[in-house]
Amino acid sequence: MSVAEAEKTRERWQTVMSGPAPEHIKMHTRDVCVFYGAKQALFDVDLDIGEREVTALIGPSGCGKSTYLRCLNRMNDTIDICRVTGKIELEGEDIYAPSIDVVELRARVGMVFQKPNPFAKSIFDNVAYGPRIHGLAGSKSDLEDIVVSSLKKAGLYNEVSDRLHEPGTGLSGGQQQRLCIARAIAVNPEVILMDEPCSALDPIATAKVEELIDELRENYSIVIVTHSMQQAARVSQRTAFFHLGILVEVGDTDRMFTNPQDQRTQDYITGRFG
Template sequence: MNMMTEAAVEKALDQKMTAAPYKMIGKDVSVYYGEKRALFDVNLNIRENTVTALIGPSGCGKSTFLRTLNRMNDTIDHCRVTGKITLDTDDIYDPQIDVVELRARVGMVFQKPNPFPKTIWENVAYGPKIHGLARSKADLDVIVEQSLQKAGLFNEVKDRLHEAGTGLSGGQQQRLCIARAIAVSPEVILMDEPCSALDPIATAKVEELIHELRANFTIVIVTHSMQQAARVSQRTAMFHLGHLVEENDTDKMFTNPDDQRTQDYIMGRFG
């Protein structure tokens, strides 16, 4: 009975989310690596407080699109982005926009857990420190604790905050990276295959965490696992050969997709 109501609430929440306003709007986004074109006029909008999953076979441009959202492509030589991407009302490729500030608003979690070779505390405190989010060490302590709480890691590491972050297990390291990302209070969190280096138990924990984070953040996740996309996301976008094939509610996408290619990919016919 109780379970039922919970599921019903969840369902209602999901539906509300699908109808949520757009947080980021991508219009005619193309990306070139030197001569090679990696994305072809992608029009994809990211809804607020929603988990959007980007799926597609390897080399389809989903990670490239993800990285355009916080301009991580800027760090790659010969990489050129055309089109327009807005965050709320700001054009993020506007020369007026400071990329440092953008990345504080759009955080990122990478495929392989990459904690700094410093203590757990320093890992989480680094972002708030460079963005001036805390005045004192006491403030930082609060932020560190809250972030670790939100990442579901605090109870596991509270006695060893000043030990190396690299000493944690893979799953814990990835949650530490998530804690580090949310410590700067971003609006959007980008996750590039965050579970591909983790075992199933750690994956389950991270997925559960993504589910909880949806209440406060807009999440875009790249994944190779159909099951994962189905489990964690409300919206799914399917990429193929640099084109956006289809973007739809996750439920519809996995049951009755509009595009034949989506159907084939989900059924495992290619990819």
Template sequence: MKVEADQVFANNQAAAAVGATGAVIKMKGDKVGVFYGSKQALFDVDLDIYERQVTALIGPSGCGKSTFLRCLNRMNDTIDICRVTGKITLDSEDIYDPAIDVVELRARVGMVFQKPNPFPKSIYENVAYGPRIHGLVKSKADLDNLVEQSLRGAGLWEEAKDRLQEPGTGLSGGQQQRLCIARAIAVAPEVILMDEPCSALDPIATAKVEELIDELRENYTIVIVTHSMQQAARVSQRTAMFHLGELVEVDDTKTIFTNPSEKRTQDYITGRFG
């Protein structure tokens, strides 16, 4: 693991350096707290998400990392009893401001879920769904083009181009997840949130999705929740460690994995708890 990690760090070195010097803050969490009814699930989380970087959220189950992720595009709004305190900004705009249109926010901050959830429609319709509801294209040709670009962007074009009219649910698990990524990038979001995107996939499909995440970094800001230390090390530039609803520490991925400042982080990444 050590050797492998070192290699990965070498690969990520360049990006990390840029992040340290000239990275722009895309999203900013300021004392974010989340309550489910009277139970508090997240305590005063201050976390910055840098533009065109992959930020990994790690921590044991129930530590609040998915909860934080879902705050970033207000998916928690769909849960009746959920209440968010503190402030989250996207390009310095408060996303919980009543004046903000949550529908528009979610178009700017897309999401890929833990279990692949393609709609029971054709592959084409799955990708065309977002552009259609947001009116992003004028003509059928534009839409065709956008669908192709999105599928290419998700690395699914070669596999799917001959079966665009077949149901998306007929694809394999890994293909379905890439279809969901294609669906998300079709609406041209600025940020993509990924909630354990590989937890339902086999190692080969996982490798493909991870490769894709690395490519997507060029154009998108990505936040990924993962249970796999290796995955966090492989794909992310920054890592945030959560425990019991608190942010334990956040730093460059390399620092977190080689020289964490908190003992809890060290224990978790070496497998001593969690």
């Protein structure tokens, strides 16, 4: 590769920053590369996740946004052939350092998945699952308090208060997803990762989950992967646009959608490709 070509590649990988970095940085990532076997899926991603705000990751399918999300709580560890390089810090602490306990990390960085995946246990046991394994409740009534308050925070309590001991899998899709969110916040995480949480839901359930995300912003840092640009615009404060494994542009959501700096971002947002 000639020097000029290298420069060009360098430039291509350079992330456009539209707007300043977040004021309080919760998670700080530098030069993150991910390889599946020999195939590289992410190229030198530098991104900061702000505290108590919603960061949306957008981009066409296969662009690496879910892969990036799964780096943040080391869910990629469960995939044999996956290798992550670079630096990812949570509150200044390298989460890939040998001294880090991955189990503890995942309790601090919770996750909600694309398809609602409640356990085939009762609604109560679903929410109590995390507090139980982490020993967060000193007594039975403590546990009940945690379950009820988590369900309330997830906006589900009123709908299920009379059937807490029925299976969680019997709920509707939207309710199941809110149950999964309740399950995640019952562990009292600092960051919540959401991987396309509304893609399996109808518009009404989606609206409820979006409303919930907006409320959760008060207490948690949230990173959400979404295919819907309207959703990103509605719920997020910052947006990051990924394309072909490269973080193309990141900045304030308002600026990104009204005045994108990079041609590729503009093309994607206006629906010219993707």
